[in-house]
Amino acid sequence: MLLTVTMTATVMTAWLGPVSSVRAQSATAGAVVAQQGVASAQQVTVQPAAADKARTYPQAMADWTSWIKDNAYALDSIEPEKMEFGSGTIAKKEFDDLQMLKPLLQSKRIVYLGESTHGAAQFNSVKTRLIQFLHQEMGYNILAFESGLGDVAAAQGKLTSGTVEAAMKQSIFPVWWTEETLPLFQYMKDTQSQKQPLRMAGFDMQDYKFKVEDWLHDEALVKEFNEAEKQLREAGDDLKAYQKVKPNAIKTFEKVKQQVKPSAERLKKAYPDEPHIVKLMERALKVQIDVINEYNELSIRGQVDATQGKYDTMLQSFAWRDKMMAANLVWLAEEVYPTEKIIVWAHNDHIRKAHSEVEGTPFTVKFMGELMPEDYKKYSYVLGLYMASGETADNGGNKKDVVKFEPGSMESILSASNQPYTFVDLRYQREARGNSWMFEPVTTYSWGSMPESMNVREQYDGILLIDKVKAPKYVK
Template sequence: MTKGKRNKMLLSLSIALTSFIAFNGNANAAVAAPRIAEQTSLEQGSEVKQARTSNEALQDWKNWVDDHAYSLNSIQPESFESKIASNKFEDLEMLKPLLHDKRIVFLGESSHGVAEFSLAKTRIIQFLHQEMGYNVLAFESGMGNVMNAQGKIDKQSAQQTMKDGIFGVWWSKETLPLFEYTKKTQSTEQPLMLAGFDIQQQGAFTDGGWLENNQLAKQFSEVENQLVDWTYSKDLKGYQKAKPSIIDVYKQVKSQIPLKEKELKAAYPSEPHITKLMERTLADRIRLAEEYVELSIQSNVDIEQNKYDSFFKTMEWRDQGMLENLLWLAEEIYPTEKFIVWAHNDHIRKAQSEVMGSPYALNLMGERLPDIYKKYSYVLGLYMASGENASNARETWSVLPPVKGSTEDILSSTKKPYTFIDLRNRQNERGNSWMFEPRISYSWGVIQESFVPRDQFDGILLIDKVSIPNYIE
């Protein structure tokens, strides 16, 4: 009998046995049929596919990234007078279908001390504002401080607005173009409005001149300084004695808001929501005095004994406050506007508590975001592959080389200076399985973390080489 006739006979027998099982329920035949089919397959010369090696998998992933990633032409902010020509943003057009139904775009960063992150985010903000109607920019900075900066934006320089509004970690020549752009948009039909959502203290947010009460304004200034000092203290009992008088001053100032609405509007003419924002900021100060400062003092005591639970509580308290403020801005102040949020990756990641190796593997703001907001948000994480970055204290250190198989290593395969990849709109397949399983990445360029990229971000922008900011004192 020839091989061909034998195979035909085996195949016919397999079909016959399968039919017999269907009509007679013969369990033995149910086992026999697959075995005969398997034997037929082997006799026909088919090969059993071997699992790929880690090197083969890595090459598959890099090949896929080469085919699916986008390269940005530039991260330099566009010059602006009244309008930026749309063709200046051709390399960002791929964002339009990804964001067309998204109300909030979160722009993260793995370090606050990277010049290129501020440049790239500024250019993306210009695109989102001008081309897609995102008219509110919310910073990981004090609500009252940014309120103050927005309220006086037409009265002062862009640099002063930057310094009044945001934390000093971003006071740089690379961030300044954003505030120059924002200032110029105020005279257009589509101004970019600045907002802050951080609840923690960031220095005095108002001079109190609008109170027209020198004694109360002086008391207000004093308690602002006292609150900072107590936050770094270890004297819990001392604070508990001082606390009622501090809270009383804040309540007195807050009670003046409805009586001084005209004066507030005159002091902050470019902030149309000044009364609501002032009330909210002072309510936050009262919450800080009532709850946060004691947590912070306990944290200061515990850290000396290498105990960190109380410190983690202060972080989660802060992030809960930031979330509440962001949602309040979105629902009460700008209910019909689309938002851009500027913050560290840790605050905006969608499952920060699941990040292995992070010193802050906690339930932070992004993870606490209500599901409806997650549905209509897009979280973009920024990472770096080489160069230098700075700590919040402006200490400089080198970015560690990417670990083989890390997110940075995989995205670096494009050999482009600025690589963007969308994660959200992907199904798990051979070439992109890397984004559906734990990968190594570096926070601050030196802290090794492991997380599932697609569980944390909707997209990633990798900047190949970075440098420290040119800080403005």
């Protein structure tokens, strides 16, 4: 069952403090004819200026190109930074090229870092560098992944005692098990001894690998739990088989959930690096009960219907997942980290502000970013990552070329910067001839190959374009 959640004023003031708002204002123009001796306004003839004439599409693209060259920012590097020996921090000068982000994010509690594909090495690298900057320079201490809530909590709980590779594989989905992601986990591990460490969390409801035997000392219940998990896996996509084992699985998960608070001390001992492990484990089990009760059956039905050319049920399962992710993210922000600023790592689709209005996407439902409460949207900054060329990989690791973009697409406009890494703010722009592209529908490319049409300013607050990407080096 989904939770209905809203942000309280108390929580908002706890982390935000005084806020100075930045509002974009639309330019207005007018003419006043008030002159003695003039019989009427009809006697005055005003010739239109050249700038007032309609322009052709090629002329518009030329204006956009000129504007990008004057207004976009180039990043010096996308590679993660190294900590100074003995200091435990990164030299401030290493982030000189990112200082333009500070005024944009000054009042923002959540910064979303998106990606148009899960299979680009450069996305993993640049997001790691941005996270280092946001943590060290701006006090964002929580990194929330599009990965299992319980899995990430368990990995955080053992972060300092294991290897960074083990922490990566325990926490996030395999699409991000790459050599380019390992520096992020090394950075997190290195910060755990600091006064304000960077801690990770998960907000997804998919998958769970955490072991109840790490803290649950009732051997009979551990055996019952593992057997229930096995039966769910073996049922697979067989709807009747799933419905048969589902009631018993729910009862077993409920019994384990009831043991969380009585096992608080054992949980803290098993996961010493996660101070909120009791809350997180209880929530993780509650989410899994909801998944077993509702989502799994919906997903199975969706797959069956899809073989018959019916996709409504599958779309419902996608919407269910994102509703749960939104509920989990708000729960983390209010119940677990009410005074912390949060970084979110997820696909562009999940974080954009009006996903259901995108033309060309096969997933025509409201996703997480669109479902967040209005206060969260107001105090968030959504950064979409895109690529202009190169090679990417799908979720199975299969490589494919990034398609050649069309003239007038967002990728072509940003590429006019002639820089390898281009950032442009959308949120605080006033509409002008040179940036009209961000106020009207343009083509963008999801996964580097699927053309979509959207008003990018209604979807994102900023865009980061990587000129050329490569497929990641996966850690098997």
